[in-house]
Amino acid sequence: MARPRLHRDAPGVPARRAALRLLDAVLRRGLALEAALDTAARGLDKREDRALAHAIAAETLRHLHDCDALIDSATARPLPDDAKARFALRIALTQALAMGVAHHAAIATVLPLVDGGPRKLVHGVFGTLIRKGVTFPNPPALPPAVAQRWQTSWGEDIVRAAGAAIAAPPPIDVTLKPDADPTALEGESLLPGHVRLSGDTSVPARAGFAEGQWWVQDIAASLPARLAGRGAGTALDLCAAPGGKTMQLAAAGWQVTALDRSENRLARLHANLERTGLTATVIAADALEWTPEQPVDLILLDAPCSATGIFRRHPDVLHRVRPAIIAEMAELQARLLARAADWVRPGGQLVYATCSLEPEEGERQIEAFLKTRSDYRVEPETAVPLPDGVMPFSQGWIRTLPGTLADKGGMDGFFICRMIRKG
């Protein structure tokens, strides 16, 4: 599909070309939006163009199903899913209907994407729909396969809440170091050591960021390390990068070893530790091959997963995560869990977490684990404050879902289970 061009495009067009390359990477090649960004944005002159390409692609993915329904309503024969004309129309419609771009600019910036091809068709379909005064439904529709899957797992209300969550911009939460002053930040505190930011100031420009007083972390993502409690010995953060939970553990007084297999992501972890002045021993290794020298008091396994719980910020997961990927991730998690379980000292804790809305990566995973590991029991930490509407299930684990804390802007979907190795 589209490649960087050598001739000069009109202003605004290069960002749309990059957005098209991003959509192609996600929808045809199954790549994550963030993973595809560097390649798709190569050749863009300006940093703002890269951000704009990302914003257009992400917004298109939020409205993809509704975009396609509109396009299909205006074409005599359905365009193939991978037709360039469909991609161009998706971008034009999203800009016009969801991003406040003037209609003439929305179409003018995508027509060069189909130069030498179906320009007339793209122009015609866009014009027909705009003249009809079409709008996107509110809330946006989930892709049918996802709606079906979450309907089966969680029911109709959660599917509806997920749609509403796509429509609203996700809040920015921060976790503060214990000695930081939450009132220095503009926003609302929903837990001790937490602020949900308000106002338009960029993150790096806010009070205390440069001084390393806090870091960005969704409130749901802050729960696994909170459950581990105050530092009481050695902690192994097994899938640690970029380090949100490593910093929480270090700030809580744990003596942390942070391990991850991704050098790129570990570079971000190092930068985070440097900015916050927190300390951890950092190891670049594959947890499926590495072994610690001695057992530890705490293992936090924030396992790699399908990431469907963070669909608000990463809407690509709605389109590229299929049952085969969920099964593959669940198998990897089971292998990591089995290894980690041997490294916790008797009486120590194992906290397992995934940012997934799939029970296979949460509830089912822990049920299967406990069947083979009679030396573990689930133990909710009742002394740790939880956000409104979040409480341990009868089995002892915590599950956050779309719709949790909805009146305050919601939270990511997470599964968290704290277990104790019997003494």
Ligand SMILES: C[S@@+](CC[C@H](N)C(=O)[O-])C[C@H]1O[C@@H](n2cnc3c(N)ncnc32)[C@H](O)[C@@H]1O
């Ligand atoms: C959910 S992310 C971790 C987020 C991190 N805990 C935080 O709070 O910032 C999962 C991490 O697991 C790492 N990972 C995946 N497979 C791994 C393996 N076999 N060994 C070590 N790290 C792995 C990935 O590189 C990724 O950084």
